[in-house]
Amino acid sequence: MAHEKASVTTVAPGVIRIHRAAVNFYLVSSGDGLILIDTGLPGMWRGLLRALHEVGAAPEDIAAALLTHGHFDHVGLSDRLHGEHRVRSHVHPSDKELAQHPYRYRPQRPRVSAPLRHPRGIPILARMTAAGALWVEGTKAKADVAPGRAMDVPGRPVPVWSPGHTDGHCGFLLPDRGVLFSGDALVTLDPYTGRTGPRLVSRSATADAETNLLSLDALAVTDARLVLPGHGAPFEGGAREAVAAARRVGVD
Template structure:
């Protein structure tokens, strides 16, 4: 499978995708400021600066970081932004402890099996390590993510309750653009298998796959026209179609 080069791309009006090693975070430029959705890995710092500079901005110009969940590959820049630039991260309270200890996560299958079962994915795993996947600092968060209640951050993102991948996972709907930031509740690249297309992340990093499957219904009812996942390419076929594909794909 061809690997994407690290980079910054425009994926919707006012939305920049920041990608390295199969990990995405998104910079949302709204009329009232800048919001970062998920905080990637430590090695994505220069890409974040590039994205901000393209908007004539700097890290301190961020109003907030909103986190879909607390895994290490989604909080990697949070503590640096908080400590050095005064930018707070927000997460659902059920994932607050995980954000402080982002390697202590529940999962249904042993992680060590996957490189043996999917050896073609080893280059991706190597690139994750090179991007700082083993050196993430946990972070303190504000726990003001309330499902269904628009957040007081630029873009007025609406948290979509979607537990299963983690206990407190939430997607975020940007109603103005019709985009759903689905985090790891619905991805188009499974980092543990290398498989592409709409799917769930493997049980190696998912707390409760059966609950995650049920959460797909909550994502579907948003009727988002664009799915922006935590891993993999944007999906332009709409969230209902993405959910149907994910159900057929099953869980590795």
Template sequence: MFRTDVAPGVHLLQHGNVNCYLVEEGDALTLVDAGLPGAWAELGRAVRHLGRAPEDIRALVLTHAHFDHVGLARRLVQRLNIPVYAHPEEWTLAAHPYRYAHENPRALYPLRHPRAIPVLASMVAAGAGWVRGVEGLSSLEPGVTLTVPGSPRVVATYGHTFGHCSLHLPDRDAVLSGDALVTLDPYTGRTGPRIIAGAATADSSMALASLEGIAATGAMHVLPGHGDPWHEGVDLAVRRARNNGPA
């Protein structure tokens, strides 16, 4: 699924229940997160729908380096030779995207949360089992405004992974929250603002504390790594995520 202008000049590509975003500025694009391998053709169609060519993608920014956000990264580097940005704490994970820290055993979640089964099945169908890592990354530093199309400001939102960052687009009144705040938890099937279950979160207490960084943006539009965009303001989204707590 491709949806244009989920925030001004920000476009959503959703495949296998994983979100990527194209941030448009002039004739250039930044891709935020790289989804799963099965999204390759859809990404090409999305770029063409915007009247652009693949070469107009000037950078890839990773909120974090789990396998479902790194899926197209290696192929994009080979095809376009673009820089890939991630926090230095994510670089080893980007090279080995299945070796991530998590609090709880993953195998029990589908048994306890049957609503998650179709979500996880869609991710498997999109290539969740055959993601190749990427190396040679550029540094993503909290507090810095990146010199890439859209000029996102980096916000530290550690906890889901130890180097997870969100991206604030002040002129678009939007924050791309990655998996620090989602509206669909793939491991429980629950919807609405929340952090992701301990099956894929390194430190839930840290993840809940990091919601303060998202709240501080004051953005109207919250664009998550899983689930539908949220357009009712970041304050309400963060309150609900805190109330929902960890799973």
């Protein structure tokens, strides 16, 4: 398999999407500094450096990394950022242990059955493996993400409580910009099935899909104009339409 480089794209004023192997994380620039929303996979390091170069910054200039949840494909650079550049990750208390041990979770359906049920997902999972998905070091994230209370970091993002995909999943809202980082509570590409469009992630990687469905209400009421998911393309139709579309699809 040819080496896949991360792509680096400005998706909103002050927001750069770093994408590789169907995984996204985001560099957010505000007047008071830089933050990350999630930290992707280990093989996305060069993409992060390119994104930082675009804003004239270096890894040590990042004030914090906010984790939507603790799965391996969202904490992949956290340990390196903390160990080499003293960048601390932050997570909801219910995902603190998962962030430290990002493979220790039990989805509703066995993960090994996903490729058999959905062969379109096999090439995506192979690309994720090539980007380091099987070799993620966990991180001792600070468990101070509190839903509804703006984080004391640049840009003042507000955590949006959206459990189900994991016990402590939170999206992050930039209220002044109308931008919602939905993490894996709502995606536009499910890596496990290969299906696109607003939807939930398959039960093969979700702890409680029914709770996840209920959590969509919290995403909808943000009235964000732009939804930036953990997997898939940005959704420009707004949070309410993204939620409506995901509900129409249902859960695999």
